[in-house]
Amino acid sequence: xxxxxxxxxxxxxxxxxxxxxxxxxxxxxxxxxxxxxxxxxxxxxxxxxxxxxxxxxxxxxxxxxxxxxxxxxxxxxxxxxxxxxxxxxxxxxxxxxxxxxxxxxxxxxxxxxxxxxxxxxxxxxxxxxxxxxxxxxxxxxxxxxxxxxxxxxxxxxxxxxxxxxxxxxxxxxxxxxxxxxxxxxxxxxxxxxxxxxxxxxxxxxxxxxxxxxxxxxxxx
Amino acid sequence: xxxxxxxxxxxxxxxxxxxxxxxxxxxxxxxxxxxxxxxxxxxxxxxxxxxxxxxxxxxxxxxxxxxxxxxxxxxxxxxxxxxxxxxxxxxxxxxxxxxxxxxxxxxxxxxxxxxxxxxxxxxxxxxxxxxxxxxxxxxxxxxxxxxxxxxxxxxxxxxxxxxxxxxxxxxxxxxxxxxxxxxxxxxxxxxxxxxxxxxxxxxxxxxxxxxxxxxxxxxxxxxxxxxxxxx
Ligand code: B12
Numbered sequence: 183x184x185x186x187x188x189x190x191x192x193x194x195x196x197x198x199x200x201x202x203x204x205x206x207x208x209x210x211x212x213x214x215x216x217x218x219x220x221x222x223x224x225x226x227x228x229x230x231x232x233x234x235x236x237x238x239x240x241x242x243x244x245x246x247x248x249x250x251x252x253x254x255x256x257x258x259x260x261x262x263x264x265x266x267x268x269x270x271x272x273x274x275x276x277x278x279x280x281x282x283x284x285x286x287x288x289x290x291x292x293x294x295x296x297x298x299x300x301x302x303x304x305x306x307x308x309x310x311x312x313x314x315x316x317x318x319x320x321x322x323x324x325x326x327x328x329x330x331x332x333x334x335x336x337x338x339x340x341x342x343x344x345x346x347x348x349x350x351x352x353x354x355x356x357x358x359x360x361x362x363x364x365x366x367x368x369x370x371x372x373x374x375x376x377x378x379x380x381x382x383x384x385x386x387x388x389x390x391x392x393x394x395x396x397x398x399x400x401x402x
Numbered sequence: 403x404x405x406x407x408x409x410x411x412x413x414x415x416x417x418x419x420x421x422x423x424x425x426x427x428x429x430x431x432x433x434x435x436x437x438x439x440x441x442x443x444x445x446x447x448x449x450x451x452x453x454x455x456x457x458x459x460x461x462x463x464x465x466x467x468x469x470x471x472x473x474x475x476x477x478x479x480x481x482x483x484x485x486x487x488x489x490x491x492x493x494x495x496x497x498x499x500x501x502x503x504x505x506x507x508x509x510x511x512x513x514x515x516x517x518x519x520x521x522x523x524x525x526x527x528x529x530x531x532x533x534x535x536x537x538x539x540x541x542x543x544x545x546x547x548x549x550x551x552x553x554x555x556x557x558x559x560x561x562x563x564x565x566x567x568x569x570x571x572x573x574x575x576x577x578x579x580x581x582x583x584x585x586x587x588x589x590x591x592x593x594x595x596x597x598x599x600x601x602x603x604x605x606x607x608x609x610x611x612x613x614x615x616x617x618x619x620x621x622x623x624x625x626x627x628x629x630x631x632x633x
Contacts, residue, residue, distance in 0.1 A: 197438075204438075205437070205438035206438070207437070254428055254429040254430055255428060255429065255525065256428055256436075256439055256522055256525065256526075259521055259522040259525060260438070260522060262521075263521075263522065294590060294591060294592035294594065295592065295594060296590075296594060296596065296598055297598060298514070298517065299513075299517065299524065299525060299528040302517050302521055302524065302525075303521065303525060305521075306521045345564065345570050345592065345593070345594060346564065346569070346570055347569075347570050347571050347592040347593045347594070348592045348594060350592075351592070
């Protein structure tokens with residue numbers, strides 16, 4: 183059991199999603215994270231064990247490389263893709279409650295802003311970290327964030343913006359969401375953002391990249 | 403000098419970014435040899451030519467309409483709070499050219515579509531777009547240089563709203579001097595240019611203007627990436 187879990191984590195780290203994934207080329211034709219996850223389930227390994235002791239370990243390892251400048255956003259995405267391929271097999275267990283998401287996050291680019299790549303990268307990495315992500319798009323108003331919270335009570339909220347002008351619209355959204363439910367945690371990110379700005383508008387945290395964001399929720 | 407707004411379309415082959423340029427824009431060191439990414443980038447650069455419809459343009463302001471002081475400049479009485487870093491660099495300008503460049507809306511649509519299907523390729527395409535539109539801005543800067551030097555004038559470096567402490571919000575005033583929908587660009591209320599892959603800016607023009615280094619060290623825009631690259 184140890185061995186298969188270790189292999190899965192290794193394949194998530196290097197981004198070997200499936201048997202027919204073309205990269206890394208030397209592993210072409212060999213079972214990837216997806217097939218091995220199925221095999222692990224067949225061996226009777228618990229879905230939560232596969233999630234926590236294999237998939238998330240792989241994501242964490244690539245995350246550490248990212249933090250130390252040895253890996254870059256595409257590496258995180260390649261790993262998250264392998265992770266998601268494996269997660270497909272765990273889906274039924276999430277539905278039945280046998281496996282649990284790390285949490286739920288509502289993500290949107292704020293009103294006035296149409297840039298979605300930053301938000302989409304956060305979405306992919308958070309999914310890969312075992313989060314359930316509700317993507318509500320770009321140019322999102324306070325009302326839309328609140329509507330999403332009504333449908334997904336207890337979720338945390340992530341706001342993205344790329345320009346200083348649109349970043350100003352975050353303040354209003356933070357206030358409205360906190361007014362609706364003061365216990366909702368709101369996180370902000372995007373190129374012109376800073377911790378100072380986050381504190382000034384009363385948001386709960388600023389992260390420069392999706393990895394540091396995901397890491398802030400790790401238990402240790 | 404011609405003071406009409408001039409718009410040109412730029413063929414993709416003139417502004418095709420290189421694979422290593424795209425890799426570096428994603429943060430990879432120049433010597434990096436990530437085959438998976440290199441192949442995907444090359445493939446997407448090849449496809450990009452079908453989706454890029456680059457236009458760039460400029461308008462030189464009549465010198466009579468242009469006034470510059472220590473921290474600001476004005477065009478036909480409209481004041482721009484461009485802050486001292488930029489004004490110090492164009493202090494000797496007799497006038498400025500306003501320029502824009504854009505890849506067109508088809509590129510944004512393609513990028514969005516791919517992002518929803520495959521985020522890695524979406525990110526690659528987004529980065530290709532950012533690099534390509536900067537190259538389009540290089541072309542138009544060069545064009546302005548040619549026009550100006552032909553008249554025995556000189557050009558400054560280019561400066562964009564949102565850099566060097568000059569507020570992005572001032573784009574509204576800047577665009578008011580360009581024809582409507584110039585280069586296919588429209589501004590939203592929050593001064594965002596639509597299409598996304600667009601850039602704007604100014605270039606100082608004058609008999610005694612020089613290209614100087616950017617003054618990042620004295621700029622207070624702490625989160626600017628140009629400044630971060632200094633350290
Ligand atoms: C590439 C780039 C462009 C590209 C387009 C960007 C794009 N993706 O479409 C081009 C060349 C077209 C461009 C144009 C302009 N740009 Co520009 N651009 C950049 C640059 C160099 C990188 C931005 C980028 O794409 N990064 C990659 C993406 C994936 O990163 P991201 O969106 O920031 O998201 C990451 C993180 O921020 C984080 N994140 C994002 N959202 C969230 C949310 C949460 C909750 C969390 C936790 C994390 C998180 O995770 C993501 C992955 O790491 C930045 C400087 C920089 N290094 O950041 C300036 C920058 C964004 N641009 C800036 C400016 C000013 C402009 C222009 C207004 C300049 C001009 N006058 O022409 C125009 C505006 C364009 C428009 N449509 O209106 C400013 C914005 C600040 C400001 N003053 O408003 C910046 C910050 C540069 C600066 N001065 O420091 N730009």
